[in-house]
Amino acid sequence: MLESFSPSNLHWNITIMKNRSDSPRPSPLASALPLVFAGLLPGESVQADFLEDSQGTLTLRNFYIHRNFVDDSATRSKAEEWTQSFIFDLQSGYTEGPVGFGIDMLGLWSVKLDGGRGTSGTQLLPVDKDGDPADQFGRLALAGKLRFSKTEVKAGEWSPVLPILR
DSSP states (O other): OOSOOOGGGOOOOOBOOOSTTSOOOBOHHHHHHHHHHHHHOOSHHHHHHHHHTOEEEEEEEEEEEEEEOOOTTOSSSEEEEEEEEEEEEEEOOOOSSSEEEEEEEEEEEEEEEEOOTTOOOSSSSOBOTTSOBOSEEEEEEEEEEEEETTEEEEEEOOOOOOTTTO
16 A cells, blocks of 8 residues: 555556457546536646645455355366456545636456466456457546535445445
């Protein structure tokens, strides 16, 4: 986990790939993200709180699932997959003024370490139309937020904060 986060050192280089046949191209959403942030920041004094109050975390999760089929009617003996996942959670501060605006971002990316060759099917990895598990996959979730006095309103994608999920 990142102990300190400096918005001035933040660089946007997000590539989302579906399978090994895809060429690494930045997604249109990832390319437009800096422009979205720039559009939310009308002036230099407003940028100070928006950026200085921002915080982010990077969490690494390693998942391994192994299912052993011992039933005589099973068509195969096992299903197993192994992935390394990266979870980037960024919350901006709010712009100054009576109504403050902000944005939260959740970037999810997972890389297959092992799976396939007849062992897929644990539902840990998405599969393509041929039934092969993806080599890597990811998505970007955004939520806009608005603050007035002590009231906060958020719209967009949310991630539940439960001990079992963290």
